[in-house]
Amino acid sequence: MAQLNLNGKPVTIDVEGDTPLLWVIREQAGLTGTKYGCGIAQCGACTVHLDGAALRSCVMPVSAITPEQKLVTIEGLAGSQPHPVQIAWAELDVAQCGYCQSGMLMAAAALLAQNPNPSEEEIRSQITNICRCGTYMRVLEGIQLAARRMNSAGAPASAPATAQART
């Protein structure tokens, strides 16, 4: 049995404790925006936020998550409006096939929460998600556009409390 705070709602899920969080999110919670790519924490398709930090959910046993920790998936990224990275992605047509893009967006949003004005080098070194379609340049431009917008709007960046896994 796992108790989670998922996209702001408490959920109780009947699974073995060693079940990877990704499968709990997709199969038990029915939130299929988070994707399976490699299953070994390499590609980032499964990226979600845990207390604001990017987490590769395919290698995280659900038992390691406490009910107090805030899990956010792509379905919960937008507030009353789309997140600035979602707006930038749409404007720049970042996605190609789209499979990797929820992970890219979650990694991008976590990066900007931690570092509101990342350099190109920081973006390149910290966004390590894999895109088979090769959207990397547009991902870079999308993060830079979102950062400019967030900084000019003075949007508060929610600082991630923990970084339990790299994106």
Ligand code: FES
């Ligand atoms: S599916 Fe988790 S990192 Fe690839």
Ligand code: FES
């Ligand atoms: S957009 Fe196709 S894998 Fe990234």
